Amino acid sequence: MLELAIGIILGGCALGAGCAMIAGIGPGIGEGNAVAKACEAIGRQPESRSAVTTTMLMGCAVAETTGLYALVIAILLIFVAPGRFVDILLSAIS
Amino acid sequence: MNNKPDLRFKLVDALLLIMMALPVALGWFLKVAFVTPSEGIQITGASVFFTVHLPIQDLPVSEAQVNSWIVIISLFFLCLYITHGIRANVYTRRAVMAEWAVELVEGLVKSNMGEFFAGMAPFVAAILALSAFSSLMSLIGLFSPTSDLNIVAGWAILVFILITYYKMKCGPLHYLKSFAEPVPFLAPLNIISEVATPISMAFRHYGNILSGAVISVLVAEGLAGLSHILFGWLPGALGDFPFLRIGIPAVLSIYFDVFSGCLQAFIFAMLTMLYIGGAFSLEDYLARKKAKAKTKKA
Numbered sequence: 001m002l003e004l005a006i007g008i009i010l011g012g013c014a015l016g017a018g019c020a021m022i023a024g025i026g027p028g029i030g031e032g033n034a035v036a037k038a039c040e041a042i043g044r045q046p047e048s049r050s051a052v053t054t055t056m057l058m059g060c061a062v063a064e065t066t067g068l069y070a071l072v073i074a075i076l077l078i079f080v081a082p083g084r085f086v087d088i089l090l091s092a093i094s
Numbered sequence: 095m096n097n098k099p100d101l102r103f104k105l106v107d108a109l110l111l112i113m114m115a116l117p118v119a120l121g122w123f124l125k126v127a128f129v130t131p132s133e134g135i136q137i138t139g140a141s142v143f144f145t146v147h148l149p150i151q152d153l154p155v156s157e158a159q160v161n162s163w164i165v166i167i168s169l170f171f172l173c174l175y176i177t178h179g180i181r182a183n184v185y186t187r188r189a190v191m192a193e194w195a196v197e198l199v200e201g202l203v204k205s206n207m208g209e210f211f212a213g214m215a216p217f218v219a220a221i222l223a224l225s226a227f228s229s230l231m232s233l234i235g236l237f238s239p240t241s242d243l244n245i246v247a248g249w250a251i252l253v254f255i256l257i258t259y260y261k262m263k264c265g266p267l268h269y270l271k272s273f274a275e276p277v278p279f280l281a282p283l284n285i286i287s288e289v290a291t292p293i294s295m296a297f298r299h300y301g302n303i304l305s306g307a308v309i310s311v312l313v314a315e316g317l318a319g320l321s322h323i324l325f326g327w328l329p330g331a332l333g334d335f336p337f338l339r340i341g342i343p344a345v346l347s348i349y350f351d352v353f354s355g356c357l358q359a360f361i362f363a364m365l366t367m368l369y370i371g372g373a374f375s376l377e378d379y380l381a382r383k384k385a386k387a388k389t390k391k392a
Contacts, residue, residue: 061361
């Protein structure tokens, strides 16, 4: 019975980590948009290349934030949460 | 005055170079002596060397802290080495390098924060260099301190304190009033966005470096398995040797370690400048100063 409970914990954590990374779609689309517009801008005004590139990198970094929150949650779910949850389960049983 | 360096100059140079390399060698020694190697996939945080017992809470001294001190000391001696024997109007290679670095950061600070913050350049340069060299540390086989949340969170909290300080500069009342804008009942949201600044800064830097490290380990492990399938039929030790691990992970390393590390350092420094510059309006400050002077006179 205990094996089953621990298996469910591990499976739930892995599934949760996978679900959390669905958030990667958002930054992907957002950064793609930003880079596409930056390319257009450089194509129109090649002389403003350095300024556009700097601004684009900053925008990409900020757009990435939500994806990185999801990444941090996924990493916590994979590496930290299983041990915690198993400890909670064991202390609840005993 | 002759331009040939004399013996004393060369000795000091050699001493500085040795002091620069010594911490890195110490890091390698500590890693070899204290970190137990393991077979297969191993993705753990920084390993703890020893724990200092303090009355309130134990303080674990981990690889991340030791490595960040290694970076600090090495950078200190690098700066001393670059500026050693610097003189006006004598352009040695080192002097040009030092000048380039200083002018780069001063230009960045002046164009992003304005003339008032020109004194901020050393702080920004310190953050830029620390962050970049910490991330690049994984290239020489040491644990990079920026893939530990504690180190980056420390920098983010420092930046947060600076932001709050410059917001307070226009008066504490002005600072409190800024939470009630544009409408007072949005104050909770303003407070959340205020707290989210250091959190997002720390998570951005740490997440990028850590995800690069995790993906590198996974790819190296996958390539070992793949080469076992492809070349497993070779006799003896050749069959166990992971051929595909030669060279291919280096391509990923160029992106994840070199490019991403330098880009994140740049972004962290850039956000520092933008947040601190945005927290302070010179007109409000000057108006307050004028009002204060008036009340003093009266």
